[in-house]
């Protein structure tokens with residue numbers, strides 16, 4: 001059985017005061033929820049605040065990236081070991097906004113996945129096609145290339161990632177910050193495709209890996225998405241900035257247990 005996972009990606013939003021109110025509201029709403037995993041990914045500078053406010057609650061916290069470097073002369077980079085010191089259990093890696101605005105690519109993302117796992121942090125590896133790739137019918141080709149970049153890692157690292165675990169996030173770029181999410185049927189077909197790709201690494205790994213959907217998840221569409229057999233939760237941007245909306249999305253994941261096939 002895969003446990004549903006709902007993660008809020010706050011992106012470049014927040015302030016000490018706003019975060020405190022929002023985290024307290026989410027903690028209050030979720031305090032009796034133990035059937036699903038819930039996480040919040042904040043800007044680096046607020047990870048200390050998250051650690052203060054979320055320790056001893058059922059909400060995990062994480063960063064929105066980690067550096068591919070371990071240490072040294074890399075101005076403005078933040079390592080996986082550093083965020084681990086602030087109790088992060090999660091780190092988003094390869095988000096399309098990083099790929100778009102900061103020229104990140106899958107080759108760097110897979111090294112970041114390795115760094116996160118080495119630091120004891122679960123990476124959330126975001127993959128997804130752009131509008132143009134979608135329109136050209138190339139979505140699956142793009143997803144395969146992004147995911148199979150893991151094979152560029154050395155064997156020992158790959159084995160470590162498989163045994164520690166990672167979370168995959170299917171985030172079609174055209175659905176992020178858009179008016180509409182992917183339909184549940186389309187998202188399901190892509191998630192099933194991703195799971196099939198994961199089975200090329202190992203059948204058990206494919207079955208245990210959570211594949212969450214991101215791109216305009218709302219309280220209105222969450223249930224239909226999460227009810228799909230290969231959609232194990234959500235990566236939520238805008239709606240996670242509203243504690244009430246985020247809690248409704250968590251509730252949509254609550255009664256759902258994905259079949260283990």
Ligand code: PGA
Pocket residue numbers: 009171175176177178214215216217235236237238239
């Ligand atoms: P959105 O963002 O929910 O605002 O579309 C999702 C994401 O980018 O992770």
